[in-house]
Amino acid sequence: MKWEKISVGPFGMNCYFLYDENTLDALIIDPGDEPEHLLEVMKRLGLNAQEIIITHAHIDHILKLKEFQERTGLKTSMHPDDEEILKNVDVMARMFGLRSAGLPRIDAWLKEGDTIRFGQQEVSVLHTPGHSPGSVTLVEKEHAVVGDVIFQASIGRTDLPGASYPQLMETIRTKILTLPQNMKLLPGHGEVTTVGFEKLNNPFLQQL
DSSP, rough: OOEEEEEEEEEETTEEEEOOOOOOOOEEOOOOSSSHHHHHHHHHTTTTEEEESSSOOOOOHHTTTTHHHHHOEEEEEEOOGGHHHHHHHHHHHHHHHOOOOOOOOOOOETTTOOOEEEEEEEEEEOOOOOSSSSSSEEEEESSSEEEEEETTTTEEEOOSSTTTTHHHHHHHIIIITOOTTOOEEEEEEEOOOHHHHHHOOOOGGOOO
């Protein structure tokens, strides 16, 4: 599997293109802002986009999602536990002085254990709540797209509606740190890291 990280919007949110290097079939993960730029990258890479996956419904991940949907017509999937957050897209945008593209549609609900295939590749879905009730992580053999669950030497915020610090720490302990040590973690903000690096260096995880 190949991947491309594109940082977009005022929050520096990482959108990811996961793709099969042979077929160029791709998943688009969190196309939350700058749809024109994302479409240009897709065209440059020659990708055959198959589906949009939303790791969670916070505003930086969905601000311009509706516009991207309208431009591509792609099926969009998300975990149902973030539906109430999604419905407040316009309210959340105004809180930050931003304007959303409107309420995105969700075509399918994700759940723990789902498998999503593209080309000859596949990812499995982990439900990883704590930062938001419906946060998901997408795992393949060498990579895990973790949304805002964990970052390089940090963790997701838990001071937002629906968030829970104890739940997030349990998620990280049981769902993230149990992945292979050399697995690359592709976070929603910042730089790519690994499970092993975070076990040794993340100050939030030393008590786990």
